[in-house]
Amino acid sequence: MTAADLLPTIGLEVHMHLKTRTKLFCGCPVRYDARPNSCVCPVCLGMPGVLPVMNGRAVELAVRMALALGCAIPDLAKWDRKHYYYPDLPKNYQISEYDQPLGIGGFLDVETPRGAVRVGITRVHLEEDAGKLMHDERGGNFSVVDLNRTGTPLLEIVSEPDIHGAEDARAYAEALRQLAVYLGVGDCHLQLGQMRFEPNVSLRIGTGPDGKPRYTPISEIKNLNSFRSVERAVVFELARHRQEYVANPAEYTLENLGKETRGWRDDEGVSFLQRSKEEAHDYRYFPEPDLVPFVPDRAWVEAVRATVPELPQGRRRRFISEYGLPEYDAGVLTAERGVADFFEKVAGLVKDPKTASNWMMQDVMRVLNERKAGIADLGMTPEALAELVSLVKQGAINRNKGTEVFGKMLASGKPAGEIVRQDGLAQVADAGAVEAFVDQALAANARTVEDYKGGKKAALGRLMGEAMKASGGKANPQLVREILLRKLGG
Amino acid sequence: MRVDVAIRSARDLTAAARKARILPLSREEVLKVGTLSRIGLSDAEVGRFTTQLSSILDYVGKLRELDTSGVEPLAHALPLHNVLRPDEPRTGLAPEQALAGAPEASGDFFRVPRVLDEGVSA
Amino acid sequence: MAITDLTACRMREALRRREFSALEAADASLAAIARLDGRVRAFLSVDADGARRRAAGIDKRLAAGEPAGLLAGVPVAVKDNMCTADGQATTCASRILGGWRAPYDAHVVERLAAEGAVVVGKTNLDEFAMGSSTENSAFGATRNPWDLERVPGGSSGGSAAAVAARMVPLALGSDTGGSIRQPAALCGVVGLKPTYGRVSRYGLVAFASSLDQIGPFGRTVADAALLLQATAGHDPRDSTSVPEAVPDYLAALEEPVRPLRIGLPKEFFGAGLDPEVRRVVRDALAAYERLGAQMVEVSLPHSAEYAIAAYYIVATSEASSNLARYDGVHYGRRSSDHADMIDMYMRSRVQGFGDEVKRRVMLGAYALSAGYYEAYYKKALRVRRLIRRDFQDAFKTVDCIMGPTSPTAAFRQGERTADPLAMYLSDVYTVSCNLAAIAGVSVPCGFTRAGLPVGLQIITDVFTEDRLLRIARMYERETAWADRSPPVCEARP
């Protein structure tokens, strides 16, 4: 077997903060901008005598995500204590789910440059986040702890090792983020640490004598917090595995070395060993006696399922087939749920999906990109945009004036009709008036007329522009063109 | 008064359990479990606890006599489930209160010896 | 009759009739503590100023004819493993908490305040409630008021001794494997462990979460009923607190349970039971027979025999986890010299915990660790189910189960400290109640020839404390044990 035949085999553990108002086990607010140790209470500080009580909203969001991933929701889920000593974990155990999670056995279809890839989901479970440990930046020989994040609801989504490349790992992570945001399960702001990734990387090295596949040791890379670092770390790790394996094919195997935990130095672009198999933690899991099991009512599960909206991939396919949108446009319009909802509203009101899509792509998305804002901050309702689109469709104003009106609507918040009336932007479609603008343009641009007659067809565009200018941009362009062609008389 | 009857019967049981092949705890295991529990035992303590914990483990080893196949573990004493809390914020503690009992603080933070999260080698 | 000789029920009525004030009641209690506690050492802290202030507040309410609560003006002591935000430290009798002051009140402490009780102080216990003699306290042992050379039992020995020595009429304890009932028996008072989930554990410093339960001490059954009434009920901050209505425990207390079928498990009368204790308990059972009760031999094959073993695995496993938080990082005591973070943990914990806590934390960590989990922890949970089945089967044919609370009367200080296993066997008749989540009470049923109290344990099914109390009261009406006061109350220093 040569290095080229080694198959990258990657599973991803993804952690995301759920979009709740309060922490998982107490009423402290979930905030990212607060003074250190100001969003805390006896419960999340792990003080003597306190008890956790499960946040029902967190359970609902976790189940919603699990359902959207096609998971089964078992009849009983329970929580367990996972023990390890660390100063950002006040109880020195994390409440997690060990052997009976909320969701099991789903999948996510991920679009990659090489087509759709289906990634199996092993399990989805709900646990608490730890606080933040920071090292003294002034070089002191101590570290400091902020417990604001302690107890934040954290969803862990574990994939099957179905990912076979660094790009796919990144695409999977991005698709999960898109899904969670779509579902309203999490905001997933990566810069706030609301989403973190732990790839498990190994290479398949053919089959053993028993016919079962063999692998290089599994490297679990801890705590990556950007899509870019996921891709880079997997690229690095795959290359390292390839090198190690080629150098020592008999020794560098999963059976020999097991699983190791590695860190990632983003600035240097290298991974480093944190713990080998021998040093593995003994977490001493046991059922959390202070929380009772969750036994979901089937009707409740179905009610949660009903809150799962149409998902991005399906909606994209529908936009293509039902509305006849180009693949690219459908992708842009379904990337965010708010944008897709906005578009469908406008399309329905103007009864013309293609024109609505044209306005979304050219005007709405342009503004959002310029402002780096979301659709919710556009400052315009779908109804208001639909009115503008209709005015253009009816010929009350031309398309270029439409973009101008769009800008004025955003600036003033006034409806399209009012702006058109007040600013006198109504299209001039009276043949006599338009003819006067054309005559004006012909008279003032005799040389261009000569050019046109001499065979320079491009000159027509210039003359049209002059005629439109003469009208103050209000002339019906169709009519300008017709009259101009007639006057130039072939 | 025969206050020692109970104790003697326990010792008999311990001896019986010992006969029935029960692993005694080694010093190394006591040290290991001490580290796991973050209790830095002195040599004298390791010795004392090795003896004491071994005899307790011998005693609790009697559970092996019982056939429990087909018996589900009972972790929660009462059959309660689905105890959930509404997602409503409640007032907690101010940083000053949170840090009031801290052995060491630094500004608004708890302070601990430097924790290095570095690897052993690349 | 001195105020301190009154039961809580009598005191409550007298306060309502304004025969004396709540302040006088508090002062009487504080004076008794000042006079006796140098010898008994039941209290870890006494909040005289706070108690007098609260009592004065109650007096105002009573004078104004405002509702002042079920326990208006009655002095109460609280075991020092329950959090109080009153400025008194919450120590759990451990060095590791280093004088920590809780920023919040336990649910039961809130309940006491709401019912007008006057908390006078916090009582001694075995460190983190781990023990059966109150000798494992970092702040010194409590003595048995009936014989100062002997232990009061434990772990709620301070509360039991405080009530027995009439320093307070009522006290709260916690019971994980017998920690209310056994000291009640050894100190000659009534101590009740309610059904798991009956009283909120919020603010009770956890020892073993699936076994811990708070309960009352009183000199009479009615007093215990009164304090249970004040503290029982659902609390949304404890997920294991049961949202069932709390019956009126006092309303039907005088009504005997008839017919009454009493189950006598042969396992509770076997080898290891002190003959004098056996004789006293048999006499009590004879009294029930005279009241028309029917005695039924029942079998609890897994209790007693295997209960201690299962209990010490379950309890220590949970304890190893619950006590992980005491590490000197966010509160409590931190070792002064340490090389690094791990060294700080290791030193803080080895210096902060006493031997019994270390033993149990390590035993529990061992039982949960890789390779032993199935053989120890999971096995113990299977046996736990068998023990619960034993009781469920028994309660199909009997109304209650009776036997001795403790195999012996109070033992001498130091007698069992060197042999942890011998100490564990003090709980042989009590731990199965906790494993099965059911209710149990110890009522005084006589004395040994040496003048040491003996307790009768009565056990009923879950959420039947009302019936349990009525059964206990049937016997109490026939006796006068509660009128005897221990020698320490009479003797002058």
Ligand SMILES: [Zn+2]
């Ligand atoms: Zn909190």
